[in-house]
Amino acid sequence: MLIQVERERLLIKGIIFDLGNTLVKMTRNWDEVIQEGADAMATWYLKNRHIKLNAAALIETFIAERVARQKIANQTQTEALATQTLREVLKKIEAPASAEALLDGAIKIYFGPEEAAYQAYPEAVDALKILKAQGYRVGLYSNATDDPLVQRLVNANGLRPLLSPTFSSAGWGWRKPKREAFDLIAGRWRLSPEEMVVVGDTLKADILGAQNAGMRGILVTMDEVASNADNRHIQPTAVTDSLLALPDIIAQL
Numbered sequence: 220m221l222i223q224v225e226r227e228r229l230l231i232k233g234i235i236f237d238l239g240n241t242l243v244k245m246t247r248n249w250d251e252v253i254q255e256g257a258d259a260m261a262t263w264y265l266k267n268r269h270i271k272l273n274a275a276a277l278i279e280t281f282i283a284e285r286v287a288r289q290k291i292a293n294q295t296q297t298e299a300l301a302t303q304t305l306r307e308v309l310k311k312i313e314a315p316a317s318a319e320a321l322l323d324g325a326i327k328i329y330f331g332p333e334e335a336a337y338q339a340y341p342e343a344v345d346a347l348k349i350l351k352a353q354g355y356r357v358g359l360y361s362n363a364t365d366d367p368l369v370q371r372l373v374n375a376n377g378l379r380p381l382l383s384p385t386f387s388s389a390g391w392g393w394r395k396p397k398r399e400a401f402d403l404i405a406g407r408w409r410l411s412p413e414e415m416v417v418v419g420d421t422l423k424a425d426i427l428g429a430q431n432a433g434m435r436g437i438l439v440t441m442d443e444v445a446s447n448a449d450n451r452h453i454q455p456t457a458v459t460d461s462l463l464a465l466p467d468i469i470a471q472l
Contacts, residue, residue, distance in 0.1 A: 231469050233410045234350060235401060235434075236382065237419030238361035238369060240442050242343045242462075243376055247336040257282050260329040264314075268321060272314040281308045281329075285364075292364075296397040298388040301326050301364040323367075330368045339376035340441060346462035347381040353466060356408050359385045360400050362424055366390040395419075396428030405432070416469060422450040435472055437465065 236242055245252070260281070261274035284307065288299035302322045309318050318325075350357050359382045363369045366389040372378075373385050384407060386400075393400040405415055412433030419425025420439050423446055429436030430453070438447075438455040439462065457468050 230414050231355070231416055231435075231472055233356040233358070233404070233408050233415040234465075234469070235404055235415065235417045235429075236347075236357065236359050237395075237417075237421070237425050238359055238363070238372065239337070240420040240444060241418060241425075241439055242347075242359075242378060243337045243339050243372060244442060245333075245336055246338050247332075252332045252336050253282060253285075254278075255332040256329040259331060260325050263325060263328045264318060264321070268317075268324075270315055270318050270321075272309075272318055273312050276312040277308065277314070280311055281305060284308050284311075289364075292394055296394045298362070298392055298394050299364060300389055301329070304364070305329075326365060327367070330365060334368060334371055334375070337372055337376070339378065340462060342462040344377055344381065346465055347378065349463075349466050350469075351381055355469070356410070358382055358404050358408075360395065360404060361385075361387045362394050363387045363389050395424040396431050398428065398431040401428055401432035401434060405434075416456070416472065418465065420444050420447075422447045422453040422455070426455045427453050437468060 257278040261277045264270045264272055265274055281304070284304050288304055292299040305322055305326060306319055347357060359373070361369050366387045369387040369389065370385060373382065384404065386403065388394045388400065391400065391403060401417065405412060416435045416437060417425055417429035418437045418439060420442065421444050422438065426436035426438055435456040438458045440458060440460045456472060459465065459468055
């Protein structure tokens with residue numbers, strides 16, 4: 220029996236992490252961050268790029284459209300890109316054509332407050348270093364509407380040397396819990412689902428996604444996620460409120 224347990228422990232070779240509320244946390248009120256970003260984007264168009272548009276309409280319509288498209292994206296498990304949302308909003312408010320030519324710059328401005336408000340959990344870097352030193356493959360797949368934002372957050376929080384690949388739904392199109400997101404990294408690593416575990420903060424996206432792909436899932440609970448209350452029927456393989464506990468937990472799977 221002991222031999223069988225030890226054999227099973229050796230199966231885990233790869234770990235897919237989520238990003239938000241798993242490796243990095245939001246340190247400000249979310250609604251305030253969104254509003255500040257939209258305000259900054261409108262100001263940038265008007266004052267920095269000297270493009271005449273209805274700033275109030277841009278702010279209100281963009282925020283509302285982001286919420287609406289996010290609901291659809293969650294249902295279809297297909298990402299709604301922030302740049303595409305802004306493109307459609309600019310058309311709705313009849314902004315000058317020159318505004319659409321500046322989509323990437325405008326979106327970077329919009330995400331500025333969000334980028335500044337995210338900080339790595341104190342244990343994140345040390346936990347990843349330990350897992351890497353133990354020989355695990357360690358990567359990332361984040362549900363996000365802008366891949367450049369994800370990559371900047373990875374860089375800014377010192378995670379780049381510790382994660383490979385660093386993928387997002389904005390980059391590949393699939394939103395978790397769609398199994399293709401997890402199969403993608405399994406294929407990259409040439410590992411079977413039984414050799415992989417997913418670590419994330421949401422039952423519906425991370426843990427269900429792991430189960431859809433035939434992988435085990437560890438729920439991290441450093442912060443409460445409201446959506447988890449409605450998805451208690453989704454059972455993770457393990458639960459922890461400490462990233463530093465992951466090496467021991469994974470060793471016991």
